[in-house]
Amino acid sequence: EVQLVESGGGLVQPGGSLRLSCVASGFTFNTYWMHWVRQAPGEGLVWISRMNSDGTITNYADSVKGRFTISRDNAKNTLYLQMNSLRAEDTAVYYCARGGYITDFWGQGTLVTVSS
């Protein structure tokens, strides 16, 4: 069974940092591109970032470029999102999702709240 389990969310002050993790199981993680997508409370889906299977290619949304860094450890079947200089508008549920161009499986998400 394919599983993606995100963790690392929580309450952080503006300007702070947080690292999210997404542990994958039930499929060959090191052959898949992976994405991060977020959803602010009551709002729509916003694509954040994408990384290829060996970690050598990344893409970012303009809204997070220079502040967020996607990475992965294929030995641990884990995708990461390092988030720095957090702002109130970064408050959202963050989902990791499997796929190259299309995302065919999503995790349950982890909530990040940026507030003083």
Added chain:
Amino acid sequence: DIQMTQSPSSLSASVGDRVTITCRASQGISSYLAWYQQKPGKVPKLLIYGASTLQSGVPSRFSGSGSGTDFTLTISSLQPEDVATYYCQKYNSAPWTFGQGTKVEVK
């Protein structure tokens, strides 16, 4: 960047009705268009990719069409379990932009 615009933002229809949602890209994206369904409190689920290819396990009452800039998602006979917000997403190149969503309710 290419913008994705969905219409309507919300709709209410009766069980058995035919429902159509439109997604328009600000520039041509060929057929690099996916549709997702997000039920209340749930994780998004892939319905259609390549503008018209049904993901495995998705009921055949869902269909997609279009290419270039104009796309549609059709539910041929609305069911109570189809209550959800539907999103289109382009994936021809970064950024992988979503539409703003269309909320579908049952009367």
